[in-house]
Amino acid sequence: MSDATTPLTTADGKPLKAALAASMMRAKRRAFLLVAPLFLFVLVTFVVPIGQMLFQSVHNDGFSSTAPALKEWFSEHPLGTPYDESAYAALASDLKLMRENRTQGQAGTRINYDVAGTRSLFTSTARKINRMEAPWKEALLAENEDWADPNLWRAMRSASNPYTIDFYLAALDHTRDKDNNIVPVDEGRAIYGKLFLRTAILSIVITVLCMLLAFPIAHLLATLPLAKSNLLMIFVLLPFWTSLLVRTTSWMVLLQQQGVLNDVLVWLGILNNDGRLEMMYNKTGTIIAMTHILLPFMVLPLYSVMRTIPPSYVRAARSLGATSWTAFRKIYLPQTLPGIGAGALLVFILSVGYYITPALVGGADGQLISNMIAFHMQKSLNWSLAAALASLLLGGVIILYWLYDRLVGIDNMKLG
Amino acid sequence: MKKVLVLSTAIAGLAAGSASAQSVTVLSWGGSYEKSQVEAYNKPFTEATGISVNMEAADNPATPIKAQVEANNVSIDVADVEKSDAIRLCDEGLLEPLDPDTDLAAAPDGTPASDDFIDGSFTDCGVANIVWSTVMSYNTDKVDGDPTTIADFFDTTKYPGKRGLRKSAKGTLEFALMGAGVPASDVYKELGTQEGVDKAFAELDKIKGDVVWWDAGAQPPQLLADGEVVMSTAYNGRIFNAKVAEDQPFKIVWDGQLLDFDFFVIPKGAPHLKEAKEYLKFATGTKPLADQAKWISYGPARKSSAPMVGLYEDGKTEMGPEMPTAPDNMTNALVNDSEFWADHDTELSERFNAWLSS
Numbered sequence: 007m008s009d010a011t012t013p014l015t016t017a018d019g020k021p022l023k024a025a026l027a028a029s030m031m032r033a034k035r036r037a038f039l040l041v042a043p044l045f046l047f048v049l050v051t052f053v054v055p056i057g058q059m060l061f062q063s064v065h066n067d068g069f070s071s072t073a074p075a076l077k078e079w080f081s082e083h084p085l086g087t088p089y090d091e092s093a094y095a096a097l098a099s100d101l102k103l104m105r106e107n108r109t110q111g112q113a114g115t116r117i118n119y120d121v122a123g124t125r126s127l128f129t130s131t132a133r134k135i136n137r138m139e140a141p142w143k144e145a146l147l148a149e150n151e152d153w154a155d156p157n158l159w160r161a162m163r164s165a166s167n168p169y170t171i172d173f174y175l176a177a178l179d180h181t182r183d184k185d186n187n188i189v190p191v192d193e194g195r196a197i198y199g200k201l202f203l204r205t206a207i208l209s210i211v212i213t214v215l216c217m218l219l220a221f222p223i224a225h226l227l228a229t230l231p232l233a234k235s236n237l238l239m240i241f242v243l244l245p246f247w248t249s250l251l252v253r254t255t256s257w258m259v260l261l262q263q264q265g266v267l268n269d270v271l272v273w274l275g276i277l278n279n280d281g282r283l284e285m286m287y288n289k290t291g292t293i294i295a296m297t298h299i300l301l302p303f304m305v306l307p308l309y310s311v312m313r314t315i316p317p318s319y320v321r322a323a324r325s326l327g328a329t330s331w332t333a334f335r336k337i338y339l340p341q342t343l344p345g346i347g348a349g350a351l352l353v354f355i356l357s358v359g360y361y362i363t364p365a366l367v368g369g370a371d372g373q374l375i376s377n378m379i380a381f382h383m384q385k386s387l388n389w390s391l392a393a394a395l396a397s398l399l400l401g402g403v404i405i406l407y408w409l410y411d412r413l414v415g416i417d418n419m420k421l422g
Numbered sequence: 423m424k425k426v427l428v429l430s431t432a433i434a435g436l437a438a439g440s441a442s443a444q445s446v447t448v449l450s451w452g453g454s455y456e457k458s459q460v461e462a463y464n465k466p467f468t469e470a471t472g473i474s475v476n477m478e479a480a481d482n483p484a485t486p487i488k489a490q491v492e493a494n495n496v497s498i499d500v501a502d503v504e505k506s507d508a509i510r511l512c513d514e515g516l517l518e519p520l521d522p523d524t525d526l527a528a529a530p531d532g533t534p535a536s537d538d539f540i541d542g543s544f545t546d547c548g549v550a551n552i553v554w555s556t557v558m559s560y561n562t563d564k565v566d567g568d569p570t571t572i573a574d575f576f577d578t579t580k581y582p583g584k585r586g587l588r589k590s591a592k593g594t595l596e597f598a599l600m601g602a603g604v605p606a607s608d609v610y611k612e613l614g615t616q617e618g619v620d621k622a623f624a625e626l627d628k629i630k631g632d633v634v635w636w637d638a639g640a641q642p643p644q645l646l647a648d649g650e651v652v653m654s655t656a657y658n659g660r661i662f663n664a665k666v667a668e669d670q671p672f673k674i675v676w677d678g679q680l681l682d683f684d685f686f687v688i689p690k691g692a693p694h695l696k697e698a699k700e701y702l703k704f705a706t707g708t709k710p711l712a713d714q715a716k717w718i719s720y721g722p723a724r725k726s727s728a729p730m731v732g733l734y735e736d737g738k739t740e741m742g743p744e745m746p747t748a749p750d751n752m753t754n755a756l757v758n759d760s761e762f763w764a765d766h767d768t769e770l771s772e773r774f775n776a777w778l779s780s
Contacts, residue, residue: 111513115764122769123614126761129513195772200779263584264649287634365637370589370630370778378775384485385590386768387510 056400063173063393068116069165072109073100077166085186089159094142097153101135104128119388120161120172120181127152157184173394198395201375202402208292208374209357215297216304216353217346224308224345229317239309246302254363257295261285287369295367296357303356304349311345347414355403375399445474446499446697449486452479453640454663458717459502463705466713470704473697484511487689491516496691499698506760508548508685517547518688518695525549525699527707529726538708540747542757543723548685549706550723552714555746555755556593556680559661560653561646562671572678572754575653576601576625578632586645586654589635591774592763593680596756597655598622600678606756613762619770623777635778646672658746662719666739676751682758683723721747 014022070077075096083093104110114128131149138145146153160182164170175181175188179196183189190196223242227235245253260266263282271277285291315338323333361376368374375395382392410416448464450456456479464475478498480486484507490496503511511517520526522544526535536544543550558575569581575597578585587594599609599618602625612618626633634651636642642656643664658679664670686706688698704710711722712730719741722728731741742748746755 108513108515111510112515115510115514118765119768123765126765129761191772194776195769197772197776197779200776204779262648262650369635370633373775373779381771384482386771387485387488388768 059393060397062390063397064171065168066116066165066170066173066390067168069113069162070168072104072107072113073162073166074103075099076162080163080166085160085163089154089156091141091143093159094146094153095140098135098138098140098142098146101128101132105132105135115387116165117158117161119176119391120165121155121158124152124158124161127158160184160186173390174398176391177394177398198375198378201373201378202398205358205374205376205399206402208289208296208372209354211293212296212300212357213350213354215293216301217350219297220301220304220308220349221342221346224305224312227305227309228312228315242302242305245298250299250362251366253299254295254366257291257298258286258367261291261294262287286367287372289368289372291367291369292364292372292374295363296360299363300353300356303352307348307352308342308345311342311348315341343414347410351407351410354406358399358403444472444697445476446694446701447476447478447497448500448502448701449478449480449483449498450502451483454718455659455720458714458720459705461717462714463701463710466710467701467704471700473700475701482507484508487511487516487687488514491690494691496689496693498689499692499694500701501687501689502551503548503685503687504760505542505545505548505550505683505685505758506763508545508687509760510764511687512545512547516690518690518692519547520544520549520688520702522549525703527703529708529724531726533726535706538726539723540725543683545685548687549702550683551686551706551711552684552720553681553723553745553747554684554720555658555682556588556597556655557658557661557746558597558653558675558678559642559646559656559658559672560675561649562673564649564652569653569675570677572597572600572675573603574675575655576628578629581653583652584632584634584650585629586634586636586642586651586656588655589637589778591770592767593655593758594626594774595619595622595770596680596758597678598625600754600756601625606678606754609756610759610762613770614766619773623773626777643670643672646670658744659718659720662744666734666736676746677754679746679751679755680758681746681755684720715741715745719744721745 016022016025076093079093079096087093100113101110104113110128110132111125114125117128118125127150131146131153134149138149152158164172164182164186172182176191177198179191179199180188181191223238227238227242229235230238258265262268263284263286265286267285268277268282272279272282277283285294319337319341320333323337324330328336359376360374361380364372364374365377365380368377376399379392379395379399382388382395407416448459450459456477460475460477464477468474482503483498483501484503487498487501487503488511490498508517512519522536522539523534526549528534529538539550540553558569558572560569560581564583565581567581569575574581575585587597595613596609599612599622600606602621604612604618604621613622634645634654636645636654639657639660642651642654643660645651646654646656647664647668647670658674661672661674665672686702688695688702692698706724708724708726709730711724712727712732714720715722715731716733716735719734722731728745728747731745733739734741743750745751
């Protein structure tokens with residue numbers, strides 16, 4: 007008979023509970039070591055870069071780290087203080103420092119994001135600053151009267167803090183006026199909102215088209231005898247294995263105005279030579295090429311779900327008197343939902359971030375937001391704005407994923 | 423004997439390579455441009471110094487520089503970048519400074535390098551190697567008549583048919599202003615004003631429905647060859663290659679050409695700084711720059727190279743008149759103003775993109 011107050015012990019006298027915990031711990035540690043490489047990999051290649059991107063979208067020290075005197079002046083003098091000699095003296099000392107450290111371009115670039123045309127103001131004045139003398143206000147204004155622009159001073163004030171939401175404002179077509187109020191940008195320059203909307207609409211259209219096209223193919227694949235369905239499967243997979251650029255350029259060859267399809271239609275007499283269809287370098291081209299490229303991502307999950315649906319269910323429904331339409335709608339379709347959900351999510355998320363195909367076939371009105379992100383990454387090198395745009399896109403996708411989880415349920419998804 | 427020599431040099435080079443890492447990594451643009459650099463710079467350089475050259479290609483060699491220097495993990499020794507990028511990267515402190523007179527070779531007649539390059543060939547951290555140009559060109563089979571000015575590009579009643587333009591504000595707005603009759607010398611002055619920008623967009627409005635926009639330099643010759651457009655702006659080297667190597671019926675209109683430089687720069691923290699400087703000195707020498715024209719129709723940035731430009735690699739095409747810098751081609755030419763674009767790129771690009779999608 008065991009005494010309830012003395013704990014159970016193992017043979018070597020340790021308390022059983024502790025021994026059990028220790029051995030469980032060992033097993034857990036072993037399991038963790040097994041997943042550690044993957045964990046590290048995900049951390050290094052995914053979490054850290056995304057974290058950095060998010061950080062860059064709110065942090066830019068291009069000006070604050072190169073202009074310490076102005077930073078101090080701004081912290082001592084609140085908005086509304088007139089910009090007197092002391093402000094200009096701080097500016098002059100920073101320009102000297104920039105000249106010494108060769109950072110005038112970096113500082114100018116940061117301010118130029120906000121007020122166009124000011125980058126050269128910094129570089130050209132910094133070049134001459136060592137030849138100027140106090141009083142600084144006079145000297146600097148004599149060099150270039152743009153230094154008196156209140157909007158420039160407002161931009162320098164906000165840039166003297168490395169943390170800013172201004173890049174998000176820019177990504178939403180907003181800016182600040184000289185009194186630091188948030189205002190929309192000129193209508194002629196508002197572009198990102200429009201592109202976000204267009205990206206969403208085009209992605210939805212592409213997803214729906216993929217769904218309509220993939221459903222019959224997947225059904226055929228799932229119901230044909232194995233030998234035939236394998237052959238068909240190769241037709242689905244072959245383009246999938248072909249280079250993206252090759253597929254995109256083949257569509258260009260087929261669809262352009264002097265292309266194969268138009269030539270055939272003209273030759274058949276359906277079109278006359280002056281009435282050739284414009285199917286490339288516009289939205290139509292983007293939709294066609296992207297639907298084709300993303301189709302396998304819809305076919306494969308659908309196929310894997312449909313293959314597991316026993317044909318006897320539909321047969322049973324028919325034998326109980328349902329018409330073939332009712333049997334499809336009430337019995338077959340609901341069972342394919344996990345595949346539709348998975349495919350739609352995959353296709354939509356991929357097309358939201360698509361870049362190379364719209365760049366090549368999109369023409370003027372087939373550009374997507376990813377093309378602007380690429381522009382800011384590669385050409386303008388305004389990485390903070392690119393990061394802000396990308397973060398907004400990421401946020402949108404996460405909201406969508408959350409909605410999907412609430413409406414359909416992520417457990418209902420089957421990826422193949 | 424010769425074979426033995428080659429073999430022993432190779433072995434010596436190999437040994438040297440493993441012992442003191444005698445090699446430079448050069449990042450360039452790939453394609454026929456890279457080939458011209460390999461033939462004209464790299465091969466003679468390796469022969470002369472024993473230093474081997476790794477050539478790498480990027481869509482825009484300026485992009486990895488920023489990333490590498492900021493990550494303190496530089497693998498590039500020399501990069502070939504556009505002038506605007508050379509200026510910006512230098513301003514951001516990402517490049518090694520260069521002094522034309524100590525770091526570059528003098529001309530054969532003893533003219534110091536600083537006097538031997540054409541204007542605008544130096545920044546504080548870079549030196550120009552070639553001059554290239556964006557030009558208007560057309561397919562002679564598809565155009566009736568003989569367009570001779572940039573204004574003809576924007577005149578679809580006189581010369582009907584589609585036009586190809588680069589999908590960027592940079593370059594396109596300059597052509598639009600010149601098409602509207604602004605002389606090359608006033609283009610950037612006008613583009614700095616609101617009225618000038620409006621004028622450029624008004625000119626573009628005239629042909630907006632007829633434009634096929636291109637992104638990559640390989641596209642315009644393709645569009646012209648397919649008949650997808652009848653006229654296009656294009657890089658002169660690409661049109662030349664299509665014309666000579668592929669016998670396409672293309673013609674270049676040099677009026678209103680937009681000149682630009684390519685620059686050699688050395689990223690800060692380049693792993694083989696000494697060899698990189700040696701390479702730079704050699705490659706921007708009079709003879710290699712002149713030799714490059716044998717492989718591609720981009721003009722040497724050195725004045726002393728111009729008279730040495732000879733025949734194309736086919737052995738019959740005279741390269742002199744194909745150079746953007748040939749005097750006959752320079753009557754109404756605009757040199758791309760990198761400072762202007764550094765200031766206004768974002769603003770004008772936003773307006774351009776908004777205009778495109780409206």
